[in-house]
Amino acid sequence: MILILFIIAIFVLLAGTIFPLITASLDRKFIRTTSLSFIIVSSILLGIFSFINLISGESVLFTVYQPIKLFSLSFEIDRLSSFFLLLTSIVSACVAIYFTEYIEHMDGNSRRNLLCSSTCLFILAMVLVIASANTLSFFLFWELMAASSFLLVTYEYTREETKKAGIFYFIMTQLSSLFVLLGIIILFVITNSFAFLHLATSSVPLVTIAFLALFTGFSIKAGIIPFHKWLPYAHPASPSPISALMSGVMLKVAVYGLVRFLLDVFTPDVSWGVLILIAGTVSAVLGIIYALKEHDVKMMLAYSSIENIGVIFIGIGLSIIFTASNLPLLATISLLGALFHSLNHAIFKSLLFLTAGSVVSATNTRDIEHMGGLAHRMPVTSAFFFVGAVSIAALPPLNGFASELLIFIAFFTSVAVVNPLFKVLLFISIALFALTSALSASCFVKAFGSIFLAMPRSPESTDAHEVPSAMLIGPGILAAACILLGVFALQIFTVVGFAVPLPDMLFVSILLVGMAVFTYLVLYFTASHEVRVSETWGCGLLSQKASAEYSGHGFSEPLDVIFSAIYRTRIKNERKFFDQKSCLFKEGSGEIRLLKVFEEYLYHPIAKYSMKGARFVARFQNGCLDTYLLYVFVAVIALIIFLGWFA
Amino acid sequence: MILISFVLVSVVSLVLIAVTRNHRHMNTVCIMQALIFAALAVYLALTQHVPVFSFLVGSQYFFIDHFGLFEVLIATVIFTCAATYARGYVEGLLESGELEKGSLKLFYAAWTLLLLLIVFAFFSDNFALFWIFAELTTVISAMLIAILAARENIDAAFKYIFIASISMLFAFVGFIFLFEISRVSLGTGTLNWTVLMQYADRFPTGMLIASFVLVFIGFAAKSGIFPFHTWLPEAHAKAPSAVSAILSGVLLNVGIYGIIRMYAIVHQTIAFTTLAPMITVFGLLTVGISAISMLPQKNLKKLVAFSSVENMGIMLVGLAISTPVALFWVLFQIVAHSLTKASMFFSAGILHRQYRNRFSSDAPDDIRDIFRLQPFAAWIIILSGLAIIGMPPFPLFFSEFFIMLQLGAASLWVLGIMLLLLFIASVGLGYFVLTTFTQMSEPDTGSDIEPYLTPASMKVPIIFLIGLLLIIGIFLPSHGMEYLNQIVMELKF
Amino acid sequence: MNLDFFIYLVINTLVVVTISPLFVSLTKKVKAKTQGRQGPPIFQTYFILIKLLKKEVIYSPNSSRIMRVTPFVTMAALLVAALFVPLVYLPEPQGGIGNIILFLYLIALARFFMALAGLDAGSSFGGMGSSREMSISAIIEPTTIIVFAALAFVFKTLNIFDMFASTAANGLLETPTLILIAISLFIIIIVETSRIPVDNPETHLELTMIHEGMILEQSGRNLALLELSAAVKMTILMALLINLIVPFGLTTTLTLAGILIALVAFVVKGSILAGLIGLFESSMAKKRFFQLPSLFAMAFFFSTLIIIMAVFS
Amino acid sequence: MIDTAIVIGIIRILFVCIIITAAYIISTRNLLSVVSVYALQSLTLVAIAISLFSLEGSIVLLEIALVTFFSKVIIIPYFIATIQEKIRIKRDIEFHYLNPTSSLLLSMVLMLVIYMALSKIVPETPAHNSLFLFGAVLGISLMLMGMMVTFSRKRAITKVLGFLSMENGVLLFGMFVTELPFIIEFLIIIDLIILVILTAVLSVGIDSTLEDYHKRLHQFHLLKDSEEN
Structure with a gap:
């Protein structure tokens, strides 16, 4: 009976997705407001539904349809799901309220309708991921979530930083999906089913591989170090309400995935707990240390999300160790x-x-x-x-x-x-x-x-x-x-x-x-009530200047120095000389910049070498017919040898 | 009777094209032809009890079974869309002088003929006949590529013909082997698929392997399998977009169709245990090379072409798994890929019209301000890009997912490699879209580019295809699924 | 809340508020003596507080409500924290009062507000003070937590009340490990109450000050509150140490005599500890700010060692 | 009828002829002579077909001989020769990847490899006797040698000849391994002619300059149209 709330909420969200698309070319406020208020309505419904469910602790299971034997689109909402649904609904309702006004101050004219639509879709996908009753529906909506969030991140596509964020986000999201997919497939190979079946053992290497794959997938999505790099790019690039949704809910969906699989599918080994604990601790510490150094407010919040996800992972890891x-x-x-x-x-x-x-x-x-x-x-x-x-x-x-x-x-x-x-x-x-x-x-x-x-x-x-x-x-x-x-x-x-x-x-x-x-009362009766407003004392300066204030940089300077081992800097000197023997100095430049350790020692080399490799492979296609025919020739000879060997 | 009506329609179309001088009329004739073909195919699918035997030339040469009809249905749908699309597109080519007025007749005649040949290829029971029709489709489609008469196009067409034909010669040797096998085993030689399938379990494995490998060379070239795929990116990139869609959506299917047919025979014997690893290796290499080549790619149509190669590789790997379920999803992938690829090439064609870089299709695309100039095409490319990298709710998601699932049961290592390669491919596509679609021109110079007004005839097929994809992906229609099951049963997997 | 607890609440708050300035003065006195000076009278801190209460409050035009609420929040937080550490009378713990982590974080709450208030006026001294205070508190935190975790482990409880009850029942040192923990606790007191070698509460020289820099913009009754809360903080941390190591005198029954005895005992023990702190301070030189991490690292190492010993043996 | 042994002897001699022609096509630089050698090769095939007919008596072989004679000995060489005249290229001196000597050596090795592979595959067939096996090996070798021509020569027109030579290999192979129905052979020839015409036209475009090509395209237009219909 109560399920009707959930279903209505889903359809309202769907309506919110489709409605602005139909009227995509109209740049009207009411379209966006309607679409966003759909989110609010559905969030309230979802909130009520999941709250009741959470309290009663009953699990609701229903199948929407089953086009093929292996795959049924079905949802199961137990306490864990209701909890995360509640979380989603609270955050998305507030974000939607905020967004109704915020969006009117954004650029993009009628493109903003699209933004509303993809926000609805994004929330819808997250809700459905959480509600999924089998791994295939889970993955399906996981991908939908990835796709819709990608659209949201790249909304302001014309900015250079958004482009970078988009690339980072796209690659990391795909990587995350890849690992989740791998995990789900291995689970299917083990159990021959898409259901969240409980595996009694953890000693089979296949199970461990499945866990590792899923863990990596969820870690990437949750922004665990060293897979975190997309976060500090994607959050500042996207509009603030979207960052709120992504940081507030999407990262939690990854947490949900991890918890769901750990509780329902695996019988965790203690070493897994250690792994999660270490990953969490490292992310928490490094995340906040990086956050301290940031002076871009959204980037700082993004790093702090990494820290908090680390804290959550610490809790999960502990739980497994204790179990x-x-x-x-x-x-x-x-x-x-x-x-x-x-x-x-x-x-x-x-x-x-x-x-x-x-x-x-x-x-x-x-x-x-x-x-x-x-x-x-x-x-x-x-x-x-x-x-x-x-x-x-x-x-x-x-x-x-x-x-x-x-x-x-x-x-x-x-x-x-x-x-x-x-x-x-x-x-x-x-x-x-x-x-x-x-x-x-x-x-x-x-x-x-x-x-x-x-x-x-x-x-x-x-x-x-x-x-x-x-x-x-x-x-x-x-x-x-x-x-x-x-x-x-x-x-x-x-x-x-x-x-x-x-x-x-x-x-x-x-x-x-x-x-x-x-x-207050004690002071009220005992102390003097005189109050005077007067210039801040500044060592005799008559008036205070903003430039003399303690800046954010200055504030974190002591910690910068203390953690200087982590904030590696790179000093670059470039000098030009008039002569070849470097005697007559012409001009030069020097800079000290913060070394982004993970980016420069992990991400960039990987990107560089894979690009190099790709260019090498692409040279295969050199545009010359003779070469192509030579390939065919070699392949034919190889196949003939193969024939002689096997036939 | 049906086959005769196909021929009749085509002859009438050819005559009409020969008579008229007006582009629109010729185009209408082509659309009509494709529509009638589609109607006939649908009629066959709905009313006849397939497999249908014995008409036209007797049971020896032509037959209609689920698989053939399935491919014909795809082909007619793509052709209908492409013909509709060509209405606006070819007009544009004529206006810009890329296509000479005199070649117009040739273009549409070849077009009409190509459809007929493809239908016949899929309806041939006899392998030799199928081989000949496949060869002829190569010739005709090469003409369609070369029709633009730019040096690069001729070059691409030439490569296509050469690589495909040379490889197809090996396929023919393979068929000679097959003929000999059947002669040894059954007394009388035959190349009839139905007969071969019936007695396949009697065939000696050694010869069968040899025969399959040689046939594989030929059809691998036709469907763009590594290392015979080299013609594909160039031909697809240089052909007019309407033709590219056909090349990718229909002609590649001819190759993979041949491989599947042949594999179905091999699958009846023990020989497939030797061949499956070989096919897997080819499939993996295909996916690998194409996916990696996609990374530094700067030319949209080439990128899309490489993605076709990649998809063919996935199908091959799926086929190598040799389970009914895997085959089922390979077939599903064929439909999904054809429809998606066609819509991609159509939108790429719109961009080509907008940013005409006719003399340098090797050069990086100079795409700027795309969302201002061509928002429709941009969105379609993004959507179909999502579709092609296997995002739900697009159908390719399901086929790739289930193929991977079957692969996982077969070999975890191959699965890992495949997933990694799919990832690379999707990164390649995403990287391209992100870097080129976000390019903006300098504020003062950008305004002099006029947006190319896309005619409705170019938009309608694209919308139709995307809608069709979404419907298939979201509802996975049970009739269609049942139909695919029939094919799997027919292929005796 | 039952009556016992309410009485405890009143007694504890009153005791801590009245006694803590005394300890501050005592430390100063001892320091002065060891330096060969006369030093201020023993009740000097009380006089200062009263004087401050009479003065007007001056706010910077830049300052916001943070500046105005901070003294109250700080005071309230520390008074609640003081409830977590029974000084003279030990009732049954109630409603989570006495949780050692909450205790720590109440102190952190006070510090958070003070640091913000330091930034509020826009003076560079305040900012520097806040910055240094937060940095120091951050890097001492691992040591603190380790020590508290060790306490929790040794007493098998998270509640300070239970710990005290356990030591009070035994009358003497419960385990030898405690004495080692006491050393770590002592270091924490030194750091938390801004004493040499970490901070120098005596000067207002901008290069050395941390805590004082932070409250530089405060005046009048607000300053009085902040000074008093600093004293309260010192007292409760001392009380924690005292009642863990030498718990005798701490009463568990609510009798006037018991409380009076306990009070006297506490004042004596506290005075001795305050004197010790003074002596310690006099024997040390102020460390350079950036040498502090290595000092803390030593403290951390020491505490961890203790705990490993305690835990593994 | 003629004595079987003599026929077999003749066939062996013809085999040698084919190898020689193939070697010539690989190594010569003179374009015109390549065409005539190709015609000669096709003629040898006709001769082989007739000899085989005398050996086996299958009427199909005679039909194949006839069709091959008209198409490959007369029409196609004539057509290519005309094209060559048009584009005024007499020599093809550039070699890619393989020079004549190494291609000859390679083809020796290939023949061995193919022999080894085929002798493992074919033993179950009646074509077990050495002549038939050798014919089959030679067929595939001829294909590969033709293929070498296609990628070691620069000129498109030479490539076409290489392709044609490959096709001869297929025919040879077909004749010795099995007996295909005539209709199939016939269709293949048709296909081949269309293919040759198209590639030849295209090779005009590749081997000459583009402007020339546009002009020539108009000359060939009618011709091409009639082929389609």
């Missing part, structure tokens, strides 16, 4: 931590992307060094961003803290793991995890400080104004969700039916508020 070590309670806690962090990250990251989008559209720059002082000019946006920043920095009592706390609790209790080798690993991992969350606090102090505090550092940011109300409602809901999910974390888990050893954040929040009120 294999026969500690089911801890396994549940860490898995819940990972899932809860997925939800939280979806919410606060999309909140941050949306507010960052508002800021970017208000200041026309993505460089945080050119912002500043926006707290006065965009008070509501800044408040929302602040909530997001506090959440992502994992500070109590907001939601980012709640989920990281779960993982921390799992970690702290994890010393019960028997194997001493794993203990050492866990200790290293926990230390790095702590470093990660501290660094992310530092990173978002820098971000919030540079964007919103002090004085504006560019004329655009001086003239910035608050965005229209639709662009505040969306983030507003998300910000509220951040607070509610954090404060009521324990209650939520209780309602869903999990007893987790979380502190009662509601109580702590009440205490916090109480203490603040208490302090």
Whole structure:
């Protein structure tokens, strides 16, 4: 009965996809608004559906149609799916609300209709991936998701950076699909079925290969280092609401895939857990370290997504290690931590992307060094961003803290793991995890400080104004969700039916508020009430200049120096001389630039050598008939020899 | 009777083309011919109880079975679309002087004849007859390539004829072998597929392998299998786009059709265990070479041509798996590839009209401002590009997926290599689209290019094809599936 | 919330607020003495706080609401954090109060706000302070977590209350490992409370200051709150150390006498520790900022070693 | 009838003739003589067909001899010779990949290889006796030698001759391995003629300049049209 909600939601999304296509050439606001409100409607329906489903814990299974024997397009929505559906619906509803206004400020005239359409399609694909009941439907919609998101990334195709992002994204997406496909095929070879059948063993090498393939595929999509490089390009290139969707939901779909396969299909080996844990830890630490260095706000958020996905993977890895070590309670806690962090990250990251989008559209720059002082000019946006920043920095009592706390609790209790080798690993991992969350606090102090505090550092940011109300409602809901999910974390888990050893954040929040009120009251009665506004003290400078402020670069400088081993720089000197013996200096240039380690030592060489190889192979086709005939001749002789051999 | 009506229609068409001097009339005749052919094929498919034997020349030479009819259906659909497309396209060629007015008659006559020959090829029961028709299609289509009379076109046509014909000679040697085999085993020599299929299990394996390998050389050249594919990228790139669509969508099928027919015979005996690895190697090399060649490719039509080669390689690998399911999806891939490739070449043709670079089809495409000038063609290329790299809901997704699935059961290594190569191919395509379609001209110079007004006759077939693809891909019509199953049964897999 | 806990809440808050300035002064006094100076009177910090309360608050025109709420948030966060560390009376833990990770992150919350406030006015000193504070806190974090994880492991609980209950029941050191952990905790106190060799709370010389630079723009009652919260932070961290190592005196029953005894005991123990901190500071030279990571690395190595020993033995 | 042994002897001599003609086609630089040698080769084939007829008595062989004589000895060489006149090319001196000597050596090796391969494949057939096997080997060798011509010569017209020589190889092979129905042979010849005409016309385009070609194309137009219909 309740299924009808889901079906209606799907059809509404489908309508939202098709409607702007029919009217593709009309550049009207109402078309886009209608299409986007379809998203909102369907998200609400989906949200209700998945919420009820999540609470009741029943799984709904239905088959749409079965054109051929092997393949049936069927959906199954159990608790795990409902959870991710809920996540999707919350984020997409807010993004859609925001988008209705944002899209009107974008370039592209009637092309924007197409953007609406592909956004609908994108959400539809993600919903269907999550709801899929067999691996083939899963992959089918996975590909649809890839294709539609690709259109979204390359929306502003005329910009040079978008082109680069598009290429990166395209290649990495295809690679991800490739690995997922490989995994699904191997699973089919093992089980002879597309269903998520449980495999009792993990010792067969084929199963391990299947897992590795799926893991790689999902890691690429989720942006785990070293497959992360598409993220920091794709996010800044796409429109902010799209970045919010991609970072908030699409990465989670990859997480969903991993969790789904780990829970339903595999009986994970402990070494898999170690692998996931290491991948997660490395991504978390390196992700945030790279984020610290960024001063492009969206790129920074993208790197921070890598970090958060790393945190989620840490939770998943822990869960597997605990399962294999026969500690089911801890396994549940860490898995819940990972899932809860997925939800939280979806919410606060999309909140941050949306507010960052508002800021970017208000200041026309993505460089945080050119912002500043926006707290006065965009008070509501800044408040929302602040909530997001506090959440992502994992500070109590907001939601980012709640989920990281779960993982921390799992970690702290994890010393019960028997194997001493794993203990050492866990200790290293926990230390790095702590470093990660501290660094992310530092990173978002820098971000919030540079964007919103002090004085504006560019004329655009001086003239910035608050965005229209639709662009505040969306983030507003998300910000509220951040607070509610954090404060009521324990209650939520209780309602869903999990007893987790979380502190009662509601109580702590009440205490916090109480203490603040208490302090205020005490001061109110004891202290002086005089307030004066006066120039900041600047060592005797009469008036303060924005250029004298502490910049974002300056802020992260100490950490840059400390982590200089990771931020490799390359110094390039070019000198020209008048004479051959290099005596008379003519002119020269020097530059120091940040070495993008993965890009320059992994991606570019691969690209370069494959291009080289491809050119070599392409020379095969040299345009000369004689050569071609020679090939035929050689092939014929080879075949005749083959005949003599085998026949 | 049906065959005679095919011939009659063609003769009437030829006469009409010979009589008229007007381009539009000639074109209409061609469209009509293709439509009538399609109607006849559909009529056969719906009413007759295929396989149909014994008419025209007796059971020896012609017959109609599911497979042949299936190919004929594809061919007529593509021809109808191509003929409609040619209405606007050839007009453009005439206007720009690329096609001389005098050659027009020849062009349409050859066109008409080509369709007839292809239909006959698919309806021939006798391998020798099939061989001859296949040869003739080479000749005629080479003329269609050379018709533009630019040196490059002649060159490409020449390469095509040479490589295809030389290889086809080996195929003929293979048929002589086959004839001898049947003579030894059955007493009387025959090249009739139906008879051969019936008694295939009696054939000596050694000779059969020899025969298959030689036949394979010929039809591999026809369908663009490595290392006999070399003519293909050049011929497809240089032919007028309407012709390229036919070359890629129909003529390549002739080759793969021959290979499948022959393989069906071999499959009855133990010989196929020797041959399957050989075919796999050829298939892999084909996919590999074409996929890698796609990476640095800067010319759209060449790229699309290489993608045809790649698809042929996939079909070959699918065939080598030798399971009924794999064959089923190979057949599915044939339809899907033909329709997709035709729509790609059609849109490439629109771009060619827009950015006329007639004297340098080897040179990189100078495509700029494409979304301003030709948004329709650009979108179709993106869509069909997605289709050709196997994105759902396009049908190629299913065929490639299931072929890979079967491959996975056969050999994991080959599967891994195949997936990697498919990835490379899709990257090649994506890279091209991303780099060329995003090129913008300098603000002040771009405005002097006038958008080429695409006639409706060029758009309609493209929309039709894409719609058809989507319908097939989304609904996987059960009648069609049933039909393909029939073919698989007929081929005794 | 039951009555016991409410009483605990009141007592603990009052104790921590009233006692903490004393420890700050004590440290200063000890330092002065060892340097051969007279030093300020022992209640000097109280005087300063009262004086500050009487003064007007000055805000920069650039500053936003962050500047205005930070003192309250900081104070509230640290007062709640103080609830996590029973100083004199140990009730049953309630509603997750006492969770060691939450404790750590409440301190982090305070620091987050302070760092933002440092940036808010747009002065370069504030920015530098925030930057350095956040950097230091980030790189000490692994050590802190490792030490806390070790605590959790040794006591088999995540709750500070339970840890204290366990030590209080034994009266003395529970395991020898604790003494090793205590060394690490001591290092954490030094770092967290901005003391030499990490920071120099005495100067306002821009090249050396970290914490003080951050609150440079604060004035009046806001400054008073921030100073007090710094003192509270120091006290609760000290209390954590004290009640883990030498828990005697900590009462688990709610009697006036018990609490008074506990209070006296705590003041004595705290004074000794404050003196120790003073001595430690005097014996050290301020390190260069970029040498700190190596110091922390040593601390980290040390703590990890301890834990490995503790865990494997 | 003539004695079988003598016929076999004659056939062997004709085999040698074919090898010699093939070798000549590979190595000579004079275009005109290539055409006449090709005609000679075809004539040898006719002779072989007649000899075989006397050996086996199959009427098909006689028909093949007749058709081959008219098409390959008279029509095609004549046609190519005319084309050669038109494009005024007398010599083809450029060689690609293989020079005459190495192609001759290679063809020796190939013959051995083919012999080895075929002797493994064919033993089950009645063509087991050495003459028939040798004929088959020679047929395929002739094909490969013709193919060498196609890729080692620059001129398109020479390539066409190489192709024709390949076709002779197929015929030879066909005659010795099995007896194809006449209709098939006939159709092949038809196909061959069309092919030769087209390639010859195209080779005019390749071997001469483009402007010349356009002019010539108009001259051939009628001719080509009639072939189609």
